[in-house]
Amino acid sequence: MSLIMVAIISIEDEDKYLEYQNKVLPMFEELGIEVLAVDDSPKPIEGEARNQRIVVLRFADEEGFYGWYESEAYKAIKPIRLKASHGEVHLLQELNLRF
Secondary structure (H helix, E strand, O other), X not given: OOEEEEEEEEEOOHHHHHHHHHHHHHHHHXXXXXXXXXXXXXXXXXXXXXXXXXXXXXXXXXXXXXXXXXXXXXXXXXXXXXXXXXXXXXXXXXXXXXX
């Protein structure tokens, strides 16, 4: 079952975040991680606008997510993101309905 990652990010240093982005996007392509959405101005339907970037990625499974997230390659660039932004990262099962 696919795993969806949703990140809600407040970017504090745009130049540094761009440096991170330019390093992480090729990793996604190389590993087959699907970028479903990136939006700096999500349109609120209910609630208030957050003025934060929302990123939605699809991984083949939980193993695929942790294989990337805990990899030495990602650990090398993760500090750039942490210095340039703060936010939340959530993992969702793609389909998790119980009746």
